[in-house]
Amino acid sequence: MLGNSTLSQMDEFHVTIRTTASPSSGTYGTVWISLIGTLCESPSVRVDPDQHRLLPGSACTIVVKPKEQVGKVVLLKLRLEARPGFPDLDWHCQNVQLRRSSEDPEVEVFPCHKWIRTADGNVELRNEKVCLKKGETLAILKDHREKELHNKQQFIRWGTFTEGGPHCVDMSSVEALSPNLSSVRQRPSTTTHYLMGFIERRSWSNLQELDTFFFFNARENTTAKYIQANWKDDAFFGYQCLNGCNPLCIRQINNLPPNLSVTSEMLRTFLPKGLSLEQELERGHIYLLDYEVLDKLPSNTVNGKQTYLAAPLCLLHYNQHGELKPIAIQLQQVPGPQNPVFLPSDPTPDWLLAKMWVRNSDFQIHQLLSHFLRTHLFGEVCCTATLRQLPEIHPLHQLLMPHIRSTLQINIQARATLLAKNGVFDKSIACGLEAIPLLFARATQRLRYSSMCVPDDLRERGLDTLPICYYAQDALRVWDVLHRFVAGWIRLYYRNDEDVQQDCELQNWIREIFMEGFLGLTHIGIPQSFQTTSEMCKFITMMIFSCSALHAAVNFSQLDYNLWIPNSPAAMLRPPPQTKGSVSEQELLSFLPEVNTSCHVISVLSLLSKPATDYVPLCQYGEWYFHCDATLRLVEGVQKELRMITKDITERNSKLVLPYTYLAPDCIENSVAI
Numbered sequence: 001m002l003g004n005s006t007l008s009q010m011d012e013f014h015v016t017i018r019t020t021a022s023p024s025s026g027t028y029g030t031v032w033i034s035l036i037g038t039l040c041e042s043p044s045v046r047v048d049p050d051q052h053r054l055l056p057g058s059a060c061t062i063v064v065k066p067k068e069q070v071g072k073v074v075l076l077k078l079r080l081e082a083r084p085g086f087p088d089l090d091w092h093c094q095n096v097q098l099r100r101s102s103e104d105p106e107v108e109v110f111p112c113h114k115w116i117r118t119a120d121g122n123v124e125l126r127n128e129k130v131c132l133k134k135g136e137t138l139a140i141l142k143d144h145r146e147k148e149l150h151n152k153q154q155f156i157r158w159g160t161f162t163e164g165g166p167h168c169v170d171m172s173s174v175e176a177l178s179p180n181l182s183s184v185r186q187r188p189s190t191t192t193h194y195l196m197g198f199i200e201r202r203s204w205s206n207l208q209e210l211d212t213f214f215f216f217n218a219r220e221n222t223t224a225k226y227i228q229a230n231w232k233d234d235a236f237f238g239y240q241c242l243n244g245c246n247p248l249c250i251r252q253i254n255n256l257p258p259n260l261s262v263t264s265e266m267l268r269t270f271l272p273k274g275l276s277l278e279q280e281l282e283r284g285h286i287y288l289l290d291y292e293v294l295d296k297l298p299s300n301t302v303n304g305k306q307t308y309l310a311a312p313l314c315l316l317h318y319n320q321h322g323e324l325k326p327i328a329i330q331l332q333q334v335p336g337p338q339n340p341v342f343l344p345s346d347p348t349p350d351w352l353l354a355k356m357w358v359r360n361s362d363f364q365i366h367q368l369l370s371h372f373l374r375t376h377l378f379g380e381v382c383c384t385a386t387l388r389q390l391p392e393i394h395p396l397h398q399l400l401m402p403h404i405r406s407t408l409q410i411n412i413q414a415r416a417t418l419l420a421k422n423g424v425f426d427k428s429i430a431c432g433l434e435a436i437p438l439l440f441a442r443a444t445q446r447l448r449y450s451s452m453c454v455p456d457d458l459r460e461r462g463l464d465t466l467p468i469c470y471y472a473q474d475a476l477r478v479w480d481v482l483h484r485f486v487a488g489w490i491r492l493y494y495r496n497d498e499d500v501q502q503d504c505e506l507q508n509w510i511r512e513i514f515m516e517g518f519l520g521l522t523h524i525g526i527p528q529s530f531q532t533t534s535e536m537c538k539f540i541t542m543m544i545f546s547c548s549a550l551h552a553a554v555n556f557s558q559l560d561y562n563l564w565i566p567n568s569p570a571a572m573l574r575p576p577p578q579t580k581g582s583v584s585e586q587e588l589l590s591f592l593p594e595v596n597t598s599c600h601v602i603s604v605l606s607l608l609s610k611p612a613t614d615y616v617p618l619c620q621y622g623e624w625y626f627h628c629d630a631t632l633r634l635v636e637g638v639q640k641e642l643r644m645i646t647k648d649i650t651e652r653n654s655k656l657v658l659p660y661t662y663l664a665p666d667c668i669e670n671s672v673a674i
Helices: 139-155 207-218 222-230 234-243 264-270 277-282 348-389 395-404 407-416 424-428 435-446 454-460 470-493 497-502 504-517 533-555 558-562 586-591 595-608 629-653
Strands: 013-019 030-037 045-047 059-064 073-081 091-099 108-116 122-126 286-290 313-318 324-330
Touching (some): 013 030, 045 059, 073 091, 073 108, 108 122, 122 139, 139 348, 207 222, 207 586, 222 234, 222 558, 234 324, 234 470, 264 277, 264 324, 277 286, 324 348, 348 395, 348 407, 348 504, 348 533, 348 558, 348 586, 395 470, 424 595, 470 533, 470 629, 497 504
Antiparallel strands (some): 013 059, 013 091, 030 073, 091 108, 286 313, 313 324
């Protein structure tokens, strides 16, 4: 009878546990392991720490002999236990490899590639086969997916940063994150030597003093020096609306805003001879900056002094010389006798001050909306939803996480420091803690999905074919490459639109993003569900672009354009002028933020504008699943295309007086990492 019994054919598994090679990956702790099969789970086996030390880069093999047949092993369970008398160190496990015998050539790999803590209890690993939920054939693996998400949802919860704005992760400190969602980056040294000692200093004495301060801090920054030399020039003012640190506001118009008090006659001398304003509008040569979202926001008190905010409208003309120049500036939204329209023909101080007010408004919008909201906060929304709704084995989880994982740590730190009481916005910037919640709520209501998708956005704003808009040219090329990469990834796992529609995890994910990130506002146009692979591909491309390329464009450029303070003042200490001819050029200095607050802003921007020394360029992946067969071919393809873009941008920039480098793929970080 025993001839067919399982007793004579008991399983014997050779289990190899690998520790990642990085120097801090090892642990003094003891590992317990059990095998979960289709028939039963084996008892836990202790890995003797005296015989098998979990050193960085080590591999230890043990033999597991269950007393019963476990069937096909589908999960491995690991538990790290602190060893008495030794420090309780986290352990970074690379993977566990399983063979049926020492001679068995077949090795099944159970990837881990993450930190395991003693506090985690049992950690389950499954094999490396990536699949959708409908592809699971075993109930035990379906249950594992659901249990993983349930556990994540208990740990990762939604919170509120500002009422009426996108929701965020409900954590107030980085310490609450698991080590797999936080990291320590190697930051380049930031020299703030020439900013030291200004804590008590307030007003600038004269423009020469401001020059001296700038040149000590600009050092080898050739872009900042160019800006300092050309900031008064109208053509440069227009250039930086297209290619500066905030290229997201300017748009082509065919009709004048009804609240902008300009006439064709008023602007005739600034247009080509024989052409009217109406004709130039029709030809698509008129552009607009409109900062209506700032209208009537409460302004901050800095150094005990009231600051001021404007909500300008600025009209620009693209002329026959290939220049974009401002031709009219109205500093407030409601027209009237105390809200004049400033023109290039006005006295030089009036016109320069009007442009400074536009740049001050742009500073607020750039920092809080184009930068924090559009890249950091939306990346966090995507990351939080991904952790809560997509199991690690889901292909979309694997594609997105290298681009979004860091947003949780970065944003928690930002909310606890930069955007908190006594942070830089509270102490130094006109849009302070009272205004920020109102601004986020307004901006969320005004947001449109099309503005987040590069081809739609640039087409709608009339920038897609503008020869001098290098941001548009480079953004379109990077978007197209990312879109092809994402489409190829999707094709590996979704055969058709029906697969997309039937993926309940995917549908829960996009629904949660719609509800928590975009507050269920249907007019924004964010998908509430995916019906086709093309809809899905567009949205995923948008998220990856926002967290990589867009962040590079709006973040790593900011010190260049803000170091010369008059070009982008963080605050204005006198109200917007209500009449013309009321200010001299020397008096312009009295509008600028004071010395100590300027140093505070510049020191923060110096830190934020430098990528980590160990930064990961766009589409460079260290994760194991990007190095397998079909996915590897996709990665090699996208990397080749990105190298070509870098080569072309380098060649173009060699012919430009002011090179545009921020969207060269080798300068784009793979994620929001600062």
